[in-house]
Amino acid sequence: MPSVARPFTPSEIVYPESDGQPMADNTLQFAWIVTIRGGLDALFHAEPNVFVAGDLLWYPVEGNPRIRMAPDVLVVFGRPKGHRGSYLQWREGHIPPQVVFEVLSPSNTPAEMRRKQRFYSRYGVEEYYIYAPDRGTLAGWLSQGMHLRRLPSMQGWVSPRLQVRFELQGGELQLYRPDGQRFLSYVELAQQATQATQQAIQAEQRAVQAEQRAAQLAARLRALGIDPDRDVPTG
Numbered sequence: 001m002p003s004v005a006r007p008f009t010p011s012e013i014v015y016p017e018s019d020g021q022p023m024a025d026n027t028l029q030f031a032w033i034v035t036i037r038g039g040l041d042a043l044f045h046a047e048p049n050v051f052v053a054g055d056l057l058w059y060p061v062e063g064n065p066r067i068r069m070a071p072d073v074l075v076v077f078g079r080p081k082g083h084r085g086s087y088l089q090w091r092e093g094h095i096p097p098q099v100v101f102e103v104l105s106p107s108n109t110p111a112e113m114r115r116k117q118r119f120y121s122r123y124g125v126e127e128y129y130i131y132a133p134d135r136g137t138l139a140g141w142l143s144q145g146m147h148l149r150r151l152p153s154m155q156g157w158v159s160p161r162l163q164v165r166f167e168l169q170g171g172e173l174q175l176y177r178p179d180g181q182r183f184l185s186y187v188e189l190a191q192q193a194t195q196a197t198q199q200a201i202q203a204e205q206r207a208v209q210a211e212q213r214a215a216q217l218a219a220r221l222r223a224l225g226i227d228p229d230r231d232v233p234t235g
Helices: 027-043 110-122 186-223
Strands: 050-054 073-077 099-103 127-132 137-144 147-150 165-169 172-176
Touching: 027 050, 027 073, 027 099, 027 172, 099 110, 110 127, 110 137, 110 147, 137 165
Parallel strands: 099 127
Antiparallel strands: 050 073, 073 099, 127 137, 137 147, 165 172
């Protein structure tokens, strides 16, 4: 008798943690992915139930590992921080990523991006943003009903979920935190830290110099027979 194929049980289904594709196609795209992901990580570092990830495979449907997407950056409100090999939605309280970013490279095609938009719309993304650094273009979509609708303008747009403000200056994306601070690259953060260290050193040096001048003045007063700690000169 012919054998009957046994259906796989959920525990036997493999959900790969890599799709074999590189995180980025060029250094510019990679730099922006890191800047956006790092800025969001810093923004929500004190929020234990906001999960931020970059280039992480998201599986929205249990039992079908072919349905998947790896957004350049994703944000999930309502899920704890922590390391993951992939985002298996049914193990995450059935909560999909609410916010997704894609940073384009010249190899991304319009057909590919339409496919991604359909995926994000179907599986529950609330906000979807695309930035093309080589072209200096920025676009956004917001969930309305069961669909993602394109925003008419991104200039000055404030994300409902992130409370981050978007600006495009000379074709370069600027993201601002609710406190007005701009998302910085790693190099800018390092420069800022170096500047802060130098300022602290200079302040300490000025304090030491002020103490030295005070000690010299006290020594001169004592040489004149005046105790600077007790005697108060009168006019």
